[in-house]
Amino acid sequence: MPSTAVTDFKEIKQEQAREFLHDSIQVPEDLQPNVMVTTLDKVYNWSRKSSMWPLLFGLACCAIEMIATAASRYDLSRFGMEVMRPSPRQSDLMIVSGTVTKKMVPAIVRIYNQMAEPRYVLAMGACATGGGPFKEGYSVVSGIDKYIPVDVYVPGCPPTPEALIYGILKLHEKVERQSILSVPWYAKNGSEFVPVPILGPDIFDPRKVQIIKESTLGSGATVTGATGAVTRTLTPEPIPADVKARIRAAQAKFRAQKQPA
Secondary structure: OOOOOHHHHHHHHHHHHHHHOOOOOOOOOOOOOOOOOOOHHHHHHHHHHOOOOEEOOOOOOHHHHHHHHHOOOOOHHHHOOOOOEOOHHHOOEEEEEOOOEOOOHHHHHHHHHHOOOOOEEEEEHHHHHHOHHHOOOOOEOOOHHHOOOOOEEEOOOOOOHHHHHHHHHHHHHHHHOOOOOOOHHHOOOOOOOOOOOEEOOOEEOHHHHHHHHHHHHHHHOEEEEOOEEEEOOOOOOOOOHHHHHHHHHHHHHHHHHHOOO
8 A cells, every 4th residue: 555755745734734824924944834824714714614514405306416416426525514404503505406486485585594604505406596497387486596695506407416516616715705804694784684485376575565566556656755765555446347247257157167067
């Protein structure tokens, strides 16, 4: 079995530690084997990217590729990510793997809100990114980024395990660029809470109430005054009698067709 020489080991160690060294402070050569000067951001980001635990859930066929990525052939444990947590409160990364239906959106947003900061989202596959081949379906949303913020997009239908690993490495690069002074989870107001969409006849996002008012009511949605925007109360117009009669006739015709012979 070939052994690594001491000189080769020292070179490998120095190469691994070079990315964490301080940019301007130089350590004397006789102290370099024992002393290393770095920054708090580099140590903090290194520890976070080296132990980023994914959330254990999948939506469709992309989840099979995600499972293969965690298996022995590709081995996510190389990146400290082999522990897929069943609880969102113990997870750092949500991998949205598969088709996102309107029925699943409230559950996904609720799980995202339960994840502790810092949290990241990776949209895996064409369906999670933009709807995929099912985009024209009445029950499929055109991408999960319409409801929760997405950090990395991995294209493909489904993406290969190599593509998912590449997306994870890109997420690691994003983590390395972050600073404690600017990240939102240490700010005074913190990160924005995402309201859970309401599932009825269609999916409804509470954040778009004002947009819906302006597009449906037009100029009557708001009135701008000296103190700002004031909501105006509108009186609904009654349906004319002839329109009601046509609606009742159509309903009676439909019920007659549904009756057994």
